[in-house]
Amino acid sequence: MYTFNAIRTFCLSATMLAVSFASYAQDAIEQTWYNQEKTAKVKIFKATDGKFYGRIVWLKEPNNAEGQPRTDVNNPKKERKNDPLLGLQILKGFVKDGDKEYEDGTIYDPKNGKTYSCRITHKGSTLDVRGYVGISLLGRTTTWTKAD
Secondary structure (H helix, E strand, C coil): CCCHHHHHHHHHHHHHHHHHHHCCCCCCCCCCCCCCCCCEEEEEECCCCCCCEEEEECCCEECCCCCEEEEECCCCCHHCCEEEECCCEEEEEEECCCCCCCEEEEEECCCCCCCEEEEEEEEEEEEEEEEECCCCCCCCCCEEEEEE
């Protein structure tokens, strides 16, 4: 026969196990996304600091005209101009706000070498990625689509 303590211990253990698995659950935006033009794929991940980041993991045209890997030629920092675009982290420091909003992050645009404040809204199989300067009203939104 099972005693009350054995049943209670089992229930407590099962609950703790369920909670530990839930803490490892992946967030909805932790996937690979095409940019609006479908020229790049960006993998979004949650780092150990609890914030979300994104890195270029695929390029439609990974090499330049000379056949060399494309680099961050527009970066304002001279020492970064030779960094490969493939693997470049372009999304930084996003904090989840509610079920579908991610804010307080930045997005780097390798086309012009500028970094913008950014907000991401998750909409199922798409993301609205809004880069802006100062206030969100002064910006532009692009729609990224799920690549997985």
